[in-house]
Amino acid sequence: MNRLVALVVRYGVPLISLNVFAEQIGAPIPAIPTLLVAGALTRDGKLSSTQVMIGAVAASLLADWIWFMLGRRFGYRILRLLCRISLSPDSCVRDTEANFERWGMKSLLVAKFVPGFSTVAPPLAGATQHSTIEFLIYDAAGAFLWAGSAVAAGRVFHHFIDQIIKQIENLGGWGLLFVGGVFALFVLGKWWQRRQFIMKLRVARIEPEDLKAMFDRGEVPVILDVRNSAVRKRDPRRIPNAIVASFDDIPAHLEEIEPHREIVLYCT
Secondary structure, three states, rough: HHHHHHHHHHHHHHHHHHHHHHHOOOOOOOHHHHHHHHHHHHHHOOOOOOHHHHHHOOOOOOHHHHHHHHHHHOOOOHHHHHHOOOOOOOHHHHHHHHEEEHHHHHHOOOOOOOOHHHHHHHHHHHHOOOOOHHHHHHHHHHHHHHHHHHHHHHHOOHHHHHHHHHHHHHOOHHHHHHHHHHHHHHHHHHHHHHHHHHHHHHHHHHOOHHHHHHOOOOOEEEEEOOOOHHHEEEEOOOOOOEEOOOOHHHHHHHOOOOOOOOOEOOOO
16 A cells, blocks of 8 residues: 555545535635545545545535525625635626526535535525525535545546556655646636636626716616526616516527617626
């Protein structure tokens, strides 16, 4: 048994649990690679699959429960904070709300398989005042499916994963540098994606004061209210003369608008 595997075996379940908790609490530390390695080690008899699953599900449930309670306490303010610090694009709240509106709490069963959805779904469930018991049941089931699929994949491809671990171990310090480099590239890619998204927003953004000034000057742009129905129910206020439209309906509305007209879209 090489030194790297010995280290994982010795601190296996606590290490896996810590990794899962860190990812679910919002840190850019993916847990799937760790769960894949754990699955391979359970196939080789070096870790207990039951202990790995209990540790992963418990850690995920604890992190999600914390976000759920923060969502219940602070409402949509905590969601805005999440998207401000997250490396995922800022559309995360809008997309998560759309999924919640369509599937309800059942969306938690697949939330962890969707990038950006996993961290935002629990506080959104809290902000919408869903039952704590219902949340814990669906979230635990979703965590079990997510962790179980990764562990199962590790068991199926254990020979391939064993070879990768041996190659990293043989590289010694260079192996650690390689793993660190891959992680750094992952974080850098997410940061760059977010930066490009924010730059596009700044170019196309109009402040409320500027929009009011346009109305005061007699300029009447076409206003599209593209908030989803759940948001409009919570806050029925809207800009005068705004046209209610979903994102899917935007192309159809644009066809009816004269080419020279200014168009302003607003959402949450």
